[in-house]
Amino acid sequence: DGGITQSPKYLFRKEGQNVTLSCEQNLNHDAMYWYRQDPGQGLRLIYYSQIVNDFQKGDIAEGYSVSREKKESFPLTVTSAQKNPTAFYLCASSIQSGTFQETQYFGPGTRLLVL
Amino acid sequence: AQSVTQLGSHVSVSEGALVLLRCNYSSSVPPYLFWYVQYPNQGLQLLLKYTTGATLVKGINGFEAEFKKSETSFHLTKPSAHMSDAAEYFCAVSETPRGGSNYKLTFGKGTLLTVNP
Numbered sequence A: 001d002g003g004i005t006q007s008p009k010y011l012f013r014k015e016g017q018n019v020t021l022s023c024e025q026n027l028n029h030d031a032m033y034w035y036r037q038d039p040g041q042g043l044r045l046i047y048y049s050q051i052v053n054d055f056q057k058g059d060i061a062e063g064y065s066v067s068r069e070k071k072e073s074f075p076l077t078v079t080s081a082q083k084n085p086t087a088f089y090l091c092a093s094s095i096q097s098g099t100f101q102e103t104q105y106f107g108p109g110t111r112l113l114v115l
Numbered sequence B: 001a002q003s004v005t006q007l008g009s010h011v012s013v014s015e016g017a018l019v020l021l022r023c024n025y026s027s028s029v030p031p032y033l034f035w036y037v038q039y040p041n042q043g044l045q046l047l048l049k050y051t052t053g054a055t056l057v058k059g060i061n062g063f064e065a066e067f068k069k070s071e072t073s074f075h076l077t078k079p080s081a082h083m084s085d086a087a088e089y090f091c092a093v094s095e096t097p098r099g100g101s102n103y104k105l106t107f108g109k110g111t112l113l114t115v116n117p
Helices: none
Strands: A004-008 A010-013 A018-027 A030-036 A042-051 A054-057 A063-065 A076-078 A085-095 A110-114 B003-007 B010-015 B020-026 B033-038 B045-051 B057-058 B064-068 B071-079 B087-095 B104-107 B111-116
Touching: A004 A085, A010 A018, A010 A054, A010 A076, A018 A085, A018 A110, A042 A063, A042 B104, A054 B071, B003 B087, B003 B104, B020 B033, B020 B087, B020 B111, B033 B064, B033 B071, B045 B064, B045 B071, B071 B087
Parallel strands: A010 A110, B010 B111
Antiparallel strands: A004 A018, A018 A076, A030 A042, A030 A085, A042 A054, A063 A076, A085 A110, B003 B020, B020 B071, B033 B045, B033 B087, B057 B064, B064 B071, B087 B104, B087 B111
């Protein structure tokens, strides 16, 4: 079955620690996205990538980093510079055919908690 | 920049009653509009989307939405609520970042729908 997988489901971060959230898709989509979800805030875009080895900052990129070495994978690192990392993180992908009609498909999410 | 406003962070209806979730957007160009649903501790699932053509859009699970350009609205409705409809609903609008041709979604803050027996 095609889809997006995120791991782990829950992740705990200690003070000053970097942690990496995994996102893998087998939909053969070019574009991938990372969103942060906080209660009552909706979804906010952290980073997105249209193609391998290229990515752009979203609205709240500070304290986060990404890489896109493979089409299928778009890991997100939450660095120690992110002072308030507790949130639900969602990865998404879309075909990126160059139009504005594309549907984004979401993974099940990773909940990050600070110890 | 485009923005999305969802009126009412929490809507409560009785089972069998009409569901109406409100969404208004701001845009200087014709937008593409989406409704997503999120069940607890899960990702988002597309309910329906408006791109061009017919302004009344039908989606999954009996939901539909009507694009009204004059009112800059895209309200989501369902004639008869079911217990399984209890979830959070997000309205979103497509957006092109300045200077780019990329596709980006701007989400509203969400409306939590509760269905009472």
